[in-house]
Amino acid sequence: MKNSLGTSVILTLFGESHGPEIGAVLDGLAPGIPVDEGFIAAQLARRRPQGRTDTARREPDAFRIVSGVFNGRTTGAPLCILIPNTDTRSADYEKNHGLARPSHADYAAHMKYAGYEDWRGGGHFSGRITAALVAAGAVALAALSAKGIRIATHILQCGEVRDKDFSEFPAELDLVNGKDFPVIRPVEVEMEAVILAARERSDSVGGIIQTAVSGLEAGLGEPWFDALDSVLARALFSIGGIKGIEFGSGFALAGMYGSQANDPFCLQDGQVRTRTNHSGGIQGGLSNGMPLVFNCAVKPTPSIAQPQQTVNFLTGEEAVLHLVGRHDPAIIRRICPVVSALTAIVLCDQLALRHGTDYLR
């Protein structure tokens, strides 16, 4: 489905970095879900560049909902959200057209679209599109919240600075969701220092972000290709900057013995739980009632102001690229609400499939 995701609740994205508007269509939502435009605006604000660590491209994200909402609630028809692009500077890109930005999609897109792609600012590959995704995801997040399901994403690692893992649910989730710079321990200043130091050197940093979901029932997902980890990973790898995903203890499990890695079951207040959560809440592709926890590896922002070796794919010659303009030395902070939004949309789809289209009303 290319730019669409989901089976019963379906997200479709469109738009380009330098086009007039970007947008998202969210189809299959239960009718009757309250739509709070203030909450959408707040989620967009979390994704928006701000402060000292972000790109200088600043846009108000003046979204408008053109369908699917009536009297403040979803109607059950497709909900379309549009966001105009305002602060575009295509001229910055024109002089470098043909010079493949390293670790960007430029060259691969040129090979796929034979030169017809809108190359200004990354076109349809741009992280700008995630604004529409965050807006749509806000509706999903609110619907889940009304069912007691909370989602939060924090920066687990930036440079060598590391936050703690989620361990108290849902307290830490609420804590993180209340912060502009989403971390559990007070490591903002240290992480910002890493980012600013990189900017100083015309460089950029990556990091690891961690997402948790509390309040999720057991039995969501499917055994094989709609396994909960499968559908989440499909959604999350759509973000160009994410290069790795691990559920629970993930890659660390590779070095453990079964006797260490297995999560023993126990009873807590009459409920079946596991004593540890190395599985990250998923066993055999199904949620097991424990908090869902996964980490995403985010590569350093590939746009850096240093000169870089590259190829001009229009002339077929090697060249040196001097990127000008406004770069993000790190997108890890801004990617957090995107991952939460995608997670929310995937879970809405799963719940609608299991319990029917009206479940999330």
Next chain:
Amino acid sequence: MKNSLGTSVILTLFGESHGPEIGAVLDGLAPGIPVDEGFIAAQLARRRPQGRTDTARREPDAFRIVSGVFNGRTTGAPLCILIPNTDTRSADYEKNHGLARPSHADYAAHMKYAGYEDWRGGGHFSGRITAALVAAGAVALAALSAKGIRIATHILQCGEVRDKDFSEFPAELDLVNGKDFPVIRPVEVEMEAVILAARERSDSVGGIIQTAVSGLEAGLGEPWFDALDSVLARALFSIGGIKGIEFGSGFALAGMYGSQANDPFCLQDGQVRTRTNHSGGIQGGLSNGMPLVFNCAVKPTPSIAQPQQTVNFLTGEEAVLHLVGRHDPAIIRRICPVVSALTAIVLCDQLALRHGTDYLR
């Protein structure tokens, strides 16, 4: 699509560990692809338990193709492969029914299927089903090979023993595909020692496996939800034992600077290449013409012979589980052909979408 995967080339799996037969339907293959039953048998042999390190459940995998092949070639109609189950010992499972095996799907499946699930040997969640997948994947592997596309998966890490990363393409891929115990450097003996030591302690080990694809064109995939990494990850996380996936340098990118992580473009024999391949052959969700490289974290086999704390979900009481019978101390070796098979099927789908249904003839 639950037990189905793909858009133009579509795989569907069915069957249970202790049912009469398991099977796979592979629909949408180009007509005219040669089907070599010997090659299918060889791939199945690589997945089959053998030697000292595997489970004692030994099955001949006497597959038969019941549709979609005529005069030794695919017809374009759905190809169905069936494999009988022979060496099943349901009695081993009956006495433990209700006792959730830690880090298995038992409990989550019970919550999903309300007790109607076929719980014998993991039922439809069993790794046994991957035999059908490997058989179907063999047809896809051969079709790709005829186009110069090679796929191989080796054990990158087992315990603390580490193989080298793929770096010579396609030489190392051929090397690995020719081995029963797929490693590049001669680390078989060390790795087997780790596995046997674990078995000695009634324990199990996990590991990391690495897959590479050479000969892949640039421009495969889509910008968002059908990104090449998205569709591969969806396919691969269907395997219960895989808990993490990273493309290229993956999680290591999180600790790098942009100036280190970016892959500079260059010309090699007139071809656009990158000097490094931290991206693992994917940028912006599209293949970039470099070798596709990704790692999967495989958790230790959860079936271990040690007593484990658990819950009986039929009685609602805590209990101690003594697993009897035949356990794999490690499945990393046997999971390698499964990952290659899934990769092949995903790539056939992508190539068919891009170039049409007849492309792989």
Next chain:
Amino acid sequence: MKNSLGTSVILTLFGESHGPEIGAVLDGLAPGIPVDEGFIAAQLARRRPQGRTDTARREPDAFRIVSGVFNGRTTGAPLCILIPNTDTRSADYEKNHGLARPSHADYAAHMKYAGYEDWRGGGHFSGRITAALVAAGAVALAALSAKGIRIATHILQCGEVRDKDFSEFPAELDLVNGKDFPVIRPVEVEMEAVILAARERSDSVGGIIQTAVSGLEAGLGEPWFDALDSVLARALFSIGGIKGIEFGSGFALAGMYGSQANDPFCLQDGQVRTRTNHSGGIQGGLSNGMPLVFNCAVKPTPSIAQPQQTVNFLTGEEAVLHLVGRHDPAIIRRICPVVSALTAIVLCDQLALRHGTDYLR
């Protein structure tokens, strides 16, 4: 999805007329649905050639369920039913290979599959495949019946002989389902006379079949591309012999005025109903709580024993085709259970989407 149908409940077909086995996979069924093999056998018997009016190809349809059923109930995992082919006479087809049978798929299939198709007996295009479909549909029919939803298909017209329209629900549905030759009024003898007269002249006849569903709730379906009529029509046109579908008064509506065609709403025992049912139970793509009624136009069986002008697509010359062997002078009787089966599977999917995967347990 080519040989697959559905979103939450998904049917996949495979097999060829002269291959070893044909089969169907029905995925996404609620766990816990009783599976009555006797009822499946009875449905297969209704599709099987019998009596004086059908082809002499007679097969026992010794189906077996190889997955998805445990202790007599569905498990929630994919249910695979296999049926061996026994009475195949490929030699009949070999001597005519290359001669396109008029109004069969032979020529178009040759153009699609470039000569790799299994051309024996129509291969994967054969009506034989509908046996697997009927077997899978039997499980769906039984699940719907347990919810008070009844489906029946009768022969509305054969030659110039016409049965009455369904008008008493569900009495006439039960009546029709209890008959080998499904008609409401006693027109069997007249219709059989039409068929036998055609056979006498080495000719064949078509007809119109009518399907009704009673007990269906209002609000099933979607506004646009998953409209209830859309999904039913997609399913039904998969049958090669069906060349027209109309819902309610269908083509007759074209000649009516709005004041005649509109169905006035009224109250009956406190329930909202319509006085007439020209809409056939669907308005705006949604069920409206009235009986669902639709007609399918079935073309005359294209296999006739008369000499026919055609082209040999292997030699590129005009030729005369003398079909030998066993032909059905009419398939309208045998197509009735196929249409009911497809309708049942589509409705199970719709109900699962609306009310969740467990609804039909």
Next chain:
Amino acid sequence: MKNSLGTSVILTLFGESHGPEIGAVLDGLAPGIPVDEGFIAAQLARRRPQGRTDTARREPDAFRIVSGVFNGRTTGAPLCILIPNTDTRSADYEKNHGLARPSHADYAAHMKYAGYEDWRGGGHFSGRITAALVAAGAVALAALSAKGIRIATHILQCGEVRDKDFSEFPAELDLVNGKDFPVIRPVEVEMEAVILAARERSDSVGGIIQTAVSGLEAGLGEPWFDALDSVLARALFSIGGIKGIEFGSGFALAGMYGSQANDPFCLQDGQVRTRTNHSGGIQGGLSNGMPLVFNCAVKPTPSIAQPQQTVNFLTGEEAVLHLVGRHDPAIIRRICPVVSALTAIVLCDQLALRHGTDYLR
């Protein structure tokens, strides 16, 4: 996929009759297709109310393309077209809210969406949405035209006035596409008289429209659920006013003998053709190289100015509905470009699947 249609080329619709904007997203188009805004405007003009026979709701359809087009050509990214709603009079609908308009979706939608639906002017069920569909279809029509594939739809029957069937390809297709009132023979005046006479009596008329496609290759489609007739019928029944579809001779085949209904193959200028085209260009679900021909039965517009018996679903009482405002006495003329647009989108999808995503450039 609810409001989405297609596999490789995917259409998504959104919007409501009285919302601010309606729109369509067309994803998966080949990059490099010229986009002629004048041609889109011309297609929209053909769907727009005009002359004496149409509703008085008149809108300029000032569409704008917000994504997927760059330098006048498609980019390969999703193309989104938006059309503002301007001439909406919600007050007309408010006073009748709760009174189910007979043979409209009102009541069924109320049952599906539990009262949360946007009921103004039919909401998302409104024919208004087809404006977006026609705009998107214009891009598809132009792409097909560049490959020599022509599509036209004319009014075959209105009241008792009947046009002739398509028989000269592509001459009649061009003729019809050049007319505001699409008929082959000069029957405009007669048909308009039928429509105006109905309007005089506050009534409405239906009719039959016929679509033909010339220049289509043999072998498009699939044997079962993606049969060409299946996918077309799914698309076309999405239009609420269409209650029947027949391919080729359709329902007339039911009364014919096989010897009359079969289309004998012959050679014409070295090409394989059929002497007759009762099959309407489709055999076994595949195109056979003959013109594709199908008819759609269009019910009379259900909005009529006569008092009608109905039920108030908010109060649960019987009532009499007096529809006020602006009604179409016939939509058959305006539905013609909608059917051509859907047909074009379906065929683009089929061609992309068969020949790859770049085929239509």
